[in-house]
């Protein structure tokens with residue numbers, strides 16, 4: 001029994017997709033077809049591999065570009081699809097990808113949302129030089145705020161990467177850490193301190209003075225390659241600033257708010273995937289002469305998880321709908337969706353392992369090579385509670401809307 005051959009999609013039976021706008025609903029169907037055809041056959045290899053440049057799914061990335069998936073989040077003026085509900089459509093795209101591979105969903109999230117949507121705020125020249133190739137898939141994007149000593153705390157004092165203006169260029173020095181796509185990316189949208197304050201700069205990774213470290217080795221999300229980016233006297237053209245110097249933190253936080261809706265969607269996709277695999281097992285495996293699903297313990301457990309899945313998907317769509325309506329920081333919904341859906345993914349993956357018993361703990365069975373996939377979801381899901389704003393910070397954001405910033409700080 002393996003997901004890649006497809007257990008029943010339980011969401012199709014119990015989820016009434018009333019909240020998804022029609023354009024996003026069409027995208028859901030399209031991306032599901034794409035993922036079942038192009039991603040499902042390689043998802044296991046991506047989940048079980050070791051981090052290396054060879055593991056990056058380059059052929060799939062090209063296929064995603066060819067199918068127009070990178071155009072979903074963008075305006076028609078930038079050669080995007082120009083959808084009325086592009087945030088909702090992007091969220092369901094990410095959910096459908098994460099159902100099979102959280103690595104691929106994360107690659108998409110960073111390439112399109114973190115890098116792509118930041119570039120959307122750039123000048124016409126930046127959009128031509130970097131955003132158009134992001135949508136076409138001819139350049140791979142990365143986004144860097146994190147440093148060895150700064151991440152949750154991105155205050156000007158914590159940020160050590162510095163950019164100093166010299167005539168028509170910036171000279172940048174620093175080290176960024178855990179940067180998704182870095183080993184394969186063409187450019188990085190990078191937060192650096194300047195005299196005016198934190199500033200977003202687009203840096204070509206082929207520029208002299210840039211070096212990218214070897215891929216980090218991780219618990220899960222193996223095909224989502226991360227590495228350090230070291231910047232030593234890197235000259236960056238003055239026009240590669242997004243917005244104005246000093247506006248970088250606001251730009252980064254707006255992008256990360258959108259990103260956290262994407263990470264909420266990965267939580268929904270992973271939770272659904274683990275749920276479906278647990279249901280398939282509970283409906284077929286027998287103990288004491290009955291299907292295990294006949295025991296009320298599992299009926300109640302799955303009823304509870306189904307309710308939480310419903311909540312997680314609705315909350316994610318609500319945050320996306322508010323952003324589609326023009327709200328730049330749709331809080332507290334985005335923070336609620338991110339923390340709720342990602343914790344559900346971890347909890348549901350752990351329950352799925354329990355439901356499968358010893359088989360849940362297997363990568364594959366020695367006796368006959370049968371593959372099992374829920375352990376990989378458990379490994380992959382954990383990072384979603386950490387990146388793009390840890391879940392502690394999501395709670396702080398929610399608390400701020402309750403108590404006010406004067407009290408929470």
Ligand SMILES: Cc1cc2nc3c(=O)[nH]c(=O)nc-3n(C[C@H](O)[C@H](O)[C@H](O)COP(=O)(O)OP(=O)(O)OC[C@H]3O[C@@H](n4cnc5c(N)ncnc54)[C@H](O)[C@@H]3O)c2cc1C
Nearest residue numbers: 143144145146151152178179180226386387388389390392
């Ligand atoms: C696989 C992976 C991919 C990543 N991709 C990227 C990327 O592409 N670009 C990028 O810039 N970064 C990326 N990151 C970095 C990621 O966003 C950070 O790891 C994350 O924000 C947490 O920062 P930190 O690891 O420095 O932990 P810290 O900031 O040191 O936090 C450690 C712990 O302290 C808690 N904490 C901190 N402040 C508070 C507080 N005020 N109240 C309560 N608790 C608090 C945190 O919640 C956390 O639990 C990635 C990380 C990983 C592992």
